[in-house]
Amino acid sequence: MIRKQDGQSLVEFALVLPILLLLLVGVFDFGRILYTHLQLEMVAQESVRMGGLGQSDAAIRSYAFSQFNGDDTKLQIDITPGDQIRNSGDYVTVTMNYPEAFMDVLGGASIPYTVSTDSTIRVE
Template sequence: MIRKQDGQSLVEFALILPILLMLLVLIFDFGRILYTHLHLEMVAQESVRIGGLGQSDEEIRIYAMNQFHGEESKLQVTITPEDSTRKAGDYITVTLSYPEEFMNVLGEAAIPYTLRTDSTIRVE
């Protein structure tokens, strides 16, 4: 007995398509978060370099906010020690934190993630 199987491939493709699309979105989203993390590291290194040259905490924060290509309101800049207690020979650390959502296409089911990086240098 011979049966027609004209729609079999279409049904199989319809079943696998959501998985393929989710995988594609996952790859692009991971790349977006990786780019943001690498950019955050670069901004932290440049900001701490400014602090190492003797600039104030406010100047470091302004520089970090201006150089970052994301939502500046979400970026948190932490500088230790504060400029009032910092002197030549001490180490300064600039920590940047930025909240992100992994797989934000899922809406409410998105995974919250905080990108955090820091850099340390000696004050001259």
């Protein structure tokens, strides 16, 4: 007895397609988070450079917010030590944190992730 198997490949493709799409979206989403991390790292390096040249904390924060291409309300910037106690020869550190969600297309099942970077330089 000969059976018709015309729809077999279509059923197999329908079973594999969600897994392939999930992998594809995961690769693009990972690239987006990596881009955010690299951008945040560059902004932190340039911001701490301003602190090393004697700029105030307000000027450093303003520069970081203007250079970052994400949501400014989520970006957290910590500068230690503060500009009131910063002296020549001390080290100043700028730490930046930005919350992200990996696999955001999954909605409530997305994985929360915080992109964090810091940079330190000596005050001139």
